Amino acid sequence: MIQTLAGPTTTNYLDYLRGRFGLNTNQLTDSLFVENNRLYCQDLDLLQISKEFGSPLEIGFTPLVTRQVHKMQGYFASAFRRKGYRSKFTYAYASKAAQYEDLIRTALQAGAHYETSSPMDLQMARLHWKAGNLPSDRMILTNGFKTSAYVQNIMQMRREGFKNIIPIIESAGEVAPFANSPFDFEVGLRLQVDRSILPYGDFSRVTSRFGVAQADIQAVAARIAATPNLKLVMFHSMIDTQCVDRENWVKALLISFRNYCELKLVHPTLRAFNFGGGMPVPYSLDFDFDYQAFADELTEGIMHLCAEYGIDHPEIIGEFGRYTAAAYGFDFYKVVVAKPSHDPDVAWYVIDGSLMSSLPDTWALKQQFIVLPLNGYDKPFKKAWISGLTCDSDDVYRSGEPDDTVMLPDVDYFEDGEELVIGVFMTGAYQDMLSGIGGVHHCLLPEPGELVIEAAPNGRGYTYTRSVPTQSLDAMASLLGYHKYLSYLGNHGESADGGEKAVEVGGEMITLAGAPMAARRNNRARNFIRNLGTVGRGRKQRPLAAGS
Numbered sequence: 001m002i003q004t005l006a007g008p009t010t011t012n013y014l015d016y017l018r019g020r021f022g023l024n025t026n027q028l029t030d031s032l033f034v035e036n037n038r039l040y041c042q043d044l045d046l047l048q049i050s051k052e053f054g055s056p057l058e059i060g061f062t063p064l065v066t067r068q069v070h071k072m073q074g075y076f077a078s079a080f081r082r083k084g085y086r087s088k089f090t091y092a093y094a095s096k097a098a099q100y101e102d103l104i105r106t107a108l109q110a111g112a113h114y115e116t117s118s119p120m121d122l123q124m125a126r127l128h129w130k131a132g133n134l135p136s137d138r139m140i141l142t143n144g145f146k147t148s149a150y151v152q153n154i155m156q157m158r159r160e161g162f163k164n165i166i167p168i169i170e171s172a173g174e175v176a177p178f179a180n181s182p183f184d185f186e187v188g189l190r191l192q193v194d195r196s197i198l199p200y201g202d203f204s205r206v207t208s209r210f211g212v213a214q215a216d217i218q219a220v221a222a223r224i225a226a227t228p229n230l231k232l233v234m235f236h237s238m239i240d241t242q243c244v245d246r247e248n249w250v251k252a253l254l255i256s257f258r259n260y261c262e263l264k265l266v267h268p269t270l271r272a273f274n275f276g277g278g279m280p281v282p283y284s285l286d287f288d289f290d291y292q293a294f295a296d297e298l299t300e301g302i303m304h305l306c307a308e309y310g311i312d313h314p315e316i317i318g319e320f321g322r323y324t325a326a327a328y329g330f331d332f333y334k335v336v337v338a339k340p341s342h343d344p345d346v347a348w349y350v351i352d353g354s355l356m357s358s359l360p361d362t363w364a365l366k367q368q369f370i371v372l373p374l375n376g377y378d379k380p381f382k383k384a385w386i387s388g389l390t391c392d393s394d395d396v397y398r399s400g401e402p403d404d405t406v407m408l409p410d411v412d413y414f415e416d417g418e419e420l421v422i423g424v425f426m427t428g429a430y431q432d433m434l435s436g437i438g439g440v441h442h443c444l445l446p447e448p449g450e451l452v453i454e455a456a457p458n459g460r461g462y463t464y465t466r467s468v469p470t471q472s473l474d475a476m477a478s479l480l481g482y483h484k485y486l487s488y489l490g491n492h493g494e495s496a497d498g499g500e501k502a503v504e505v506g507g508e509m510i511t512l513a514g515a516p517m518a519a520r521r522n523n524r525a526r527n528f529i530r531n532l533g534t535v536g537r538g539r540k541q542r543p544l545a546a547g548s
Contacts, residue, residue: 440479
């Protein structure tokens with residue numbers, strides 16, 4: 001018998017997970033479950049996808065974006081209904097988390113509004129508007145420092161007819177460009193959050209370069225109110241990121257909301273409280289955050305303060321970047337080398353990619369993700385250190401355990417020809433945006449292949465809307481100035497299948513035409529950008545397997 005971390009004896013990896021995380025079924029998260037000793041995401045057989053498309057492989061699964069938007073909308077709708085809240089909730093996608101067209105289009109289709117943070121970010125919103133993905137009655141909330149390029153892009157959208165764009169004022173100097181414009185603007189005002197106004201828990205350490213200082217906010221609001229073409233409609237206050245301390249997060253937001261109330265008494269045009277981002281996501285199987293309780297407590301606290309000040313209930317707005325995008329992404333890696341370490345109880349599992357290149361937060365922030373095998377749930381298990389293929393000693397996964405190991409199936413018990421494939425989940429937010437797409441990476445390891453899976457338009461099965469093979473020699477060499485030497489290598493072209501591939505997903509055979517990596521990316525981008533020349537369905541959960 002093999003000993004688990006917690007102490008009791010178990011026989012296989014699935015039993016270990018059940019004991020370690022107190023699971024009573026094969027359901028590991030709200031979307032991941034085990035059936036026939038393989039891991040599924042909703043009704044996707046992840047091991048089958050890995051076999052068909054190879055590894056390393058990055059997956060984008062848009063039905064999980066729809067689910068996230070609808071769930072948060074549902075939490076606030078329930079809170080408003082039960083508590084008698086007399087206004088509305090607005091969900092905005094904070095697009096800096098991940099800029100993929102399919103992800104943002106899906107969020108917009110689910111009812112999200114748009115939040116931007118830079119000039120080019122706003123141009124992506126403009127593309128979605130031109131393409132018909134972003135309705136004109138949705139808001140674009142423009143956060144971030146208003147450089148001249150950013151202001152010019154905001155003005156451009158107004159000239160082209162998009163009126164529902166709301167600049168969020170970060171400092172007093174940002175008022176003038178909009179005051180001097182020929183357009184009327186509804187604007188927001190952001191409070192600078194720091195330890196002077198947040199005494200609660202971990203939030204007492206928070207300091208921010210964004211927003212107007214509390215001592216100056218009334219003066220800036222008065223300046224906006226005195227400008228004929230500007231109307232103050234929104235108060236913005238973001239506390240922190242990944243706010244797992246629900247009780248103290250709500251307390252901090254209500255401190256900020258009291259500032260809203262004080263402003264509302266002087267500026268009756270104010271109508272919306274934007275609590276920014278910070279909604280936490282599960283980076284472990286034992287994640288415990290009650291989203292419904294958060295919506296209930298924030299709603300109740302705002303109602304209490306509105307009654308105290310004698311003001312109307314405001315529209316509540318949240319900006320959800322990580323919360324929207326994290327579940328969308330997961331990465332697959334094959335264990336290509338398993339070797340002993342100095343500790344007889346721990347093995348090195350070397351994967352066919354680079355963690356520090358593909359998942360930079362694992363290296364920079366020691367961020368943990370959900371790490372699960374796609375197969376081997378019936379096998380014995382052991383501790384492993386997961387490392388990438390680079391020559392860098394930092395290219396290892398820091399699990400957060402005291403010894404930084406991850407418990408995984410023991411490959412010594414695999415049959416000949418059977419390979420362990422590891423999935424890293426909740427990677428959709430920030431990782432690609434930080435590591436870059438299409439560039440060169442450490443030790444010249446090629447970028448993983450990419451596959452985007454969307455719900456089929458007919459409501460049955462899925463379609464693949466982007467498939468990019470592993471980065472080729474041509475792509476990397478040309479970026480480094482070696483294009484003039486490539487003829488020396490003979491047949492060195494793009495590493496594409498050049499044919500067609502049929503894959504069964506969700507009970508349907510899907511045919512995918514192969515095409516060179518650059519051509520697929522560029523053709524898709526060109527088709528979308530042409531719009532500048534002119535002005536998910538919910539998934540049914542697959543039944544769980546009986547027993548293990």
